[in-house]
Amino acid sequence: MIELEAVEKAYGSGSTEALVLKGISFRVEAGEYVAIMGASGTGKTTLLNILGCLDKPTGGHYRLEDTDVVSLDDDALSHLRNRKIGFVFQMFHLLERTKALKNVMLPLIYAEEYPDDAEERAKKALTSVGLADRIQYKPGELSGGQQQRVAIARALITDPAIVLADEPTGNLDRRSGLEVLAIFRRLQQEGRTIIVVTHDQAVAEHAGRILLLSDGAIAHDRPVAEPRDAEAELASLPKEDRR
């Protein structure tokens, strides 16, 4: 599904050039759940942006479902992002003055064909992340965890094969974080490929495989013997305020 070969990324040029990714190679098969870990500034976000076709590598090869991404032009990359990839950002990136429903529908505006049931689909996506009763709320009226789930619903609206998340639990408390991780697990069970960037070992252990990034290169690539179960952990949490 995803195949990186000696991918390099340099920022700046000439004397100020900084090589952030120094030859990264790995494969991710369809349906895998991968966590990317690493210290701050090692290039996790940079790598994820390349995986999500938001940015192009300055060297090496990136194949996504047999498409050579490096050779694509800007429009083709946009189409690819719209059809294949769902992005969940660390900062949520919701439209502040716009209701949850419209926020979730945003990617459909740029779909090749606008579905007649766009609103239905958005409602379904919001329901699937447990926000059926928050459809008409604006981001400012939602908690951080709820906002992140709206962002996930938005990533799912186009039914993408790949979901990429950059520190999806970074701004959330433990319960909200676990709820998000439970959703990712479910998405994997639906057959999607999940790649999550995190610096939190506990979060990474929900994935089936952990890639450790260090100084722009892959230091480890190991499977998780027994991935943690977010549902079970949620159930074991003391039952105080729900949401």
Added chain:
Amino acid sequence: MRIRRNLLLSWEILAAHKLRTLLSVMGIIIGVAAVVLIVSMGRGAEERILGRIRTMGTNLVIVRAGQVRLIAGRQRQMNTVRTLLPSDAWAIAEECPSVASAAAAIDRNMPVKWGAGSIVTRVVGMNEEGFRIRNITTPSGHPFDSQEERAARRVAVLGHTVARDLFGDADPLGLQVRIRRVPFEVIGVAAPKGVDVNGRDQDDVIFVPLRTAMRRLFNVTYIQAIYVQARDAQASKLAEEEARNLLRQRHRLRDKPDDFTIQNQVTLLETEREMSRSMALLISSVAATSLLVGGIGILAVMLISVRQRRREIGLRRAVGALRRDIRNQFLAEAGLIAGAGGVLGVTLGVCAALAMSGLGYWEAVISWPAGAVAFVFSVSLGMVFGIYPAMRAAHLEPIQALRAE
């Protein structure tokens, strides 16, 4: 369509930033409102002047004895010239092919009495054709006819102002007024005509048969004016020329200057139209300037808006928006707010114009075409000035845009 789906969302976002949006179109609102107001006022003024010219008569050419000069903006007949005669009027009517008819006239200010009431008014001696040529109607009574004219009968048609001043609400028909002690029977009251081009009350007047006036009131053999009606508007220039040649010949002027002055209604109308055209041109250039300022307002605020919304732009790009989607979105937004500003401006201008005429300061004729043009112009202006900000937005790299604070 992609743009239409997007426009709803844009509208929500713009509506959420009411102040910013309003500020950006302030220039356009004021510019458009000013255009609509000024054009409406200009049209009102033009309509009024054209109306005054039309009340003079139809396809009218006026011959006046002697030289007529403009003094303080008003026409004044200079020294008395005795060369213009009733027979000149006859000759013009008979011999000029482009002339339909002609009426001679002479007037003096004289005291007029009825009962205890006394006023001084303009007494006009005129051929009976004069009524038709000058569009003077008598809803009450009738004008004098050629019989009464030839017999020099003492009959009078009162102007509306004179009838009101002397008789109030009473019916003057059949009563006798005295013009300089000579008794005249009132046979008609003319319909009101308002002020003329010189601002003179056209209703403060009494019409009497020409012959009566010359013999019994003024004791003269000459006349002051000939009202000539051309066959139609096209013939009026020709009629003017024919009348001039004929009079020069009859007065044996050879190489002396004219002892008369000819005024042509068509020329007057043309001059007036010319003036309002150049006025309109002036207004348009002022309007264009103010709308240009409005466009720059849009440019400035759109640039700020693009800067503030970089993360939104990055997000849209991340979920699949093409560069041209972003460009079109911001173009459409610029057009949208400019259009909304245009509508507001037209509304404001129309309200102001209506208020002006409602308060009686000025006759305003609402100019809907001017409003439509101003609206279309402001939408295109918004789009033109939106191009640069829209290009800036489209050229943002998604990563950079998403990182923006």
